[in-house]
Amino acid sequence: MKKILIIFAVFSIVILATSLLTGCYVSAKVANKSGAQLWGENCNRCHNAPAPGELNNDNWDIVGTHMQIRANLTKTDVEKITDFLKSANN
C-alpha cells in the first residue's frame, strides 16, 4: 500500500514539474512564423483574406488593431501580418 502511494506521489510531482516548465513556453516553431504564414493561417478563417496592396498603410494599421481583437491574435503576430500586408505598398 505504501509503495503505491510513493509511486503516485512521484508521478504527481513529475506531471506538475513538466506542466510548470512547459506551460507558458512558446516553441520556436510557433514564435518564428512569418507574417505571410500567419496571414495565411488566420485571415481567411472568417472571410476571404485581403491581399497585400489592397489598402494603404494607414488603413492596414487600423485593420490590424480591429482584427487583432476579432481573431484573438497577439500584438507581435498582428505586427508581422500588417508588415506583410504593407510590403506590396513600398
Ligand code: HEC
Ligand atoms: C474571428 C473572425 C475573423 C478573423 C479571424 C479575421 N477577421 Fe477580418 N473581419 C471579421 C469581421 C466580422 C469583419 C466585419 C467588420 C466587423 O464587424 O468587425 C471583418 C472585416 C475585415 C476587414 C474590413 C475592414 C474592417 O476593419 O472592418 C478587413 C480588411 C479584414 N477583416 C482583414 C482581416 C485580416 C488581415 C485578418 C487576419 C489578421 C482578419 N481579417 C481576420 C472577422 C474576422
